[in-house]
Amino acid sequence: MSNVQPILKWAGGKRKLAPLITKVVIEEIPTTKHYVEPFFGGGAVYFELYKNNLIKSAEINDIVPQLVNFYKTVSKTSEVEKIYSAIVNKLNYFNSLNQLEKRKKYFEYLRKSFNNIWSQDNTEFEKHSSPPDYLGLEESLKSSVLLYVINKTCFNGLFRVNSKGEFNVPLGSYEKVQIPNLNDLIYTSEALSKANIHFGDYERVLKKSLQKKDSFVYLDPPYVANSKTSDFTSYSKDKFKDTTNNEDSEHIRLAENFEFMVNSGAKIILSNHNNSKALSIFVEGKKNIFVYGIDVTKTIGRVKGSKNASSELLISSFEIASLKDKRID
Ligand SMILES: C[S@@+](CC[C@H](N)C(=O)[O-])C[C@H]1O[C@@H](n2cnc3c(N)ncnc32)[C@H](O)[C@@H]1O
Secondary structure: OOOOOOOOOOOOOOOOOHHHHHHHHHHHOOOOOEEEEOOOOOOHHHHHHHHOOOOOEEEEEEOOHHHHHHHHHHOOHHHHHHHHHHHHHHHHHHHHOOOHHHHHHHHHHHHHHHHHHOOOOOHHHHHOOOOOOOOOHHHHHHHHHHHHHHHHHEHHHOOOEOOOOOEOOOEOOOOOOOOOOHHHHHHHHHHHOOEEEEEOOHHHHHHHHHHOOOEEEEEOOOOOOOOOOOOOOOOOOOOOOOOOOOOOHHHHHHHHHHHHHHHOOOEEEEEEEOOHHHHHHHOOOOOOOEEEEEEEEEOOOOOOOOOEEEEEEEEEOOOOHHHHHHEOO
């Protein structure tokens, strides 16, 4: 089995936690046949499960159209070589620029080209505007190449958009950006081709998962903030935020959906911060759940090279024997 890794950097990525979740699947729910990940992001858990030969069929979903389009395009194995050579051309050119001003100018040109593809003025976009097939193949290929390159060259690999949906992260500080390996891209493509890839709000994919026996659902939403300033929710222009006066309304909606899934007998795990607000929204007064506190080291969204340990919750609909020392309910 290939050593496939998440292809993009993504805020809240679960590379560190993925081996633990994989162990849980192997030990606690070995009959799993169908994997569902409604908040896919960089898909660290999916790729780890795939690497361990645990993906037989899957539904993956996210609310960021550019990201979903990227995965759908990269999953077309016949297009991978074309995508690869365009990525290598752009990264080699980026690496050849040794003045910061020139790099910045090139990065901004790439970012603008990417935003133009997704702008409402793009007539191609209009033609294919019904989700999830926003763009035709040529535009999808261009967008995917640009998304990969800006993800590797922007600040911390963040994907953040403004209220118009335009990607607005500045250039990061990199001496040389690593040139990917064609085989790695082929493995990623093969891994993604096992999944049905969806765009939109998580609820649809979540409820549908109840129709398939032996499903396992992993929910990794934007977290309840630890503090007012640490709340990164700007993945999409709609954000994971309230449209009402209640700033927690999206978390509460998710907690209700989670409770519904637990009571329907789903095998499901939800990640979140281990703080009093998350405990009050997702845990207090809820039945038939098992709650574990896990320490993980985070690197994204911080000053380069710095790390900090963060305590996270894993809230599960089934008991996890290997985590019994970490149980906090
Ligand atoms: C914490 S990240 C997931 C990270 C992922 N587990 C990884 O390993 O990279 C949360 C993801 O949820 C997506 N998201 C936010 N609101 C959503 C919604 N209402 N429905 C579906 N996805 C949503 C964001 O775009 C983001 O990619």
